[in-house]
Amino acid sequence: MTRRSPFVVGMLAFGYAFLYLPIALLMVWSFNDSRLVSVWGGFSTRWYAQLAHDTRFLDAAWLSLRVAAASASLALVLGTCAALALVRVRRFRGRTLFALLIAAPLVMPDVIMGLALLLMFVALEQAIGWPDGRGFLTITLAHATIALCYVTVVVRARLAQTDPSLEEAAQDLGAPPAKAFVLVTLPLLAPALAAGWLLAFTLSLDDVVVAQFVSGPGATTLPIQVMSSVRLGVSPEINALGTVIILVVGAGIAVAWRLLERRGR
């Protein structure tokens, strides 16, 4: 088994087919006039038209986009602080615990994160009356917590490559620390910040498990709506919606990847 043997290259092709065929099929089905996945009833865009008038999905999508934008922005600020703390401040009391707290949500099963956050929100509400009910706010806080760890990983990697002496030089030339940071380090971090925000945004847009725990009646995100429709079986409308989501999210991730790739050049 060498790197270029036919078997190895064949497995690579199989792997890509395995990864992409289901997505491709979903896209093909979304244009199928027939409701059946194994029968081709001709090309049609009627499922998209139906989707465009389905207020359940439109409302849910609007909520999801707002939650994703808010939680990604929160996560960006918090994650950047965490990365700066880990790379630039290095030594501080509780650093080991801090590093553990940053890494743990990355590997924690979603069901545990969701249950834990919900139980805390309920306990908080009983104790101090906040948060009042569950919905936009609780989902945003939950998503920001998970996403901040991903942002930290991305920004930290970039920060480790930037030279702190550049910022020190700016200070030697008379710039106050805050100004030196904004004028020197922040532009160097910009691609990582953009990539981190996009990752956080897509993570939020994609999450169903945590949202299902911490949302309340009246706050249905798009994945929750999709999940409850999908439990009833395959539907052409979901195929159309899935195609739209995959294209939008795929474009976002491709941009994030390009931003991170540029660092070496």
Next chain:
Amino acid sequence: MGAAVSAWGRRALVALPFGWLAAFFLAPFLIVVAISLAEPRIGVPPYLPLLDWSGGGWPRLQASFANFALLFDDAFYVEAYVQSLAIAGLSTLLCLLIGYPMALAIAGAPERRRSLLLMLVILPFWTSFLIRVYAWMGILKDEGLLNGLLLWLGVIDQPLVILNTGIAVIIGIVYSYLPFMVLPLYATLERHDRTLLEAAADLGARPWRAFLAVTLPLSLPGIAAGSLLVFIPAVGEYVIPDLLGGGDTNMLGKALWEVFSQSRDWPTAAALAVALLAALVLPLALLQRIFRRTEEGG
């Protein structure tokens, strides 16, 4: 570090994310542990407080392991535990069998193409997990595409029941977590010294022998990291068993959600969460060790 950040700024940099994680990760986590020891009741919230102040003076601690004892007694939970580990283990093995040759092929590709090949592996992982799992429903169901194809080819004359079985869950997990296997494997394979393989060939080793004697042992850290990265999330998986497993599969993540939302038994759900985490402590510790070692080794 240095003068770059002022003392006040430094404190804020640490305090802001640290405080956030303490409030929204550490505290919730401790609450789960506390509630797993509480007694269930019917009401809001559906559990009794751990500290009983009603007696006056010192509060009485009302903690018990009854919820955990229930997990061991009830066949439903024992089955969920065993099935979670078995399905996650089998899926991990399949991921390794498919992912290893893929990583080997990417590491062997010309350098300028590797980045694109890798991105093609990662892209699906970030792209709507839920929708991609859903796509398999159309492929695997009784009147779905796979059965249609097999019937048309004449391989079978009765549709196979795949959806709503453990097999569908394994397919879904392998499909969803394959990138987790390929990435760390690629990372170790890419660093290998090619001259070692050439030396083995010069000494007369056939390609297979050279693979077993050189490549495989050198890639063991990648195998371990990849396997853990697949196994850990697979054990607690909820969406895949729910959509593809039907009533036939019983896994911890799904059981937790059902106990929580349908029975509204929060203490038992919390106990299940603790039990799930207990199953993951050893794999997580191993993963941490591997990462630390690769960091030190550069």
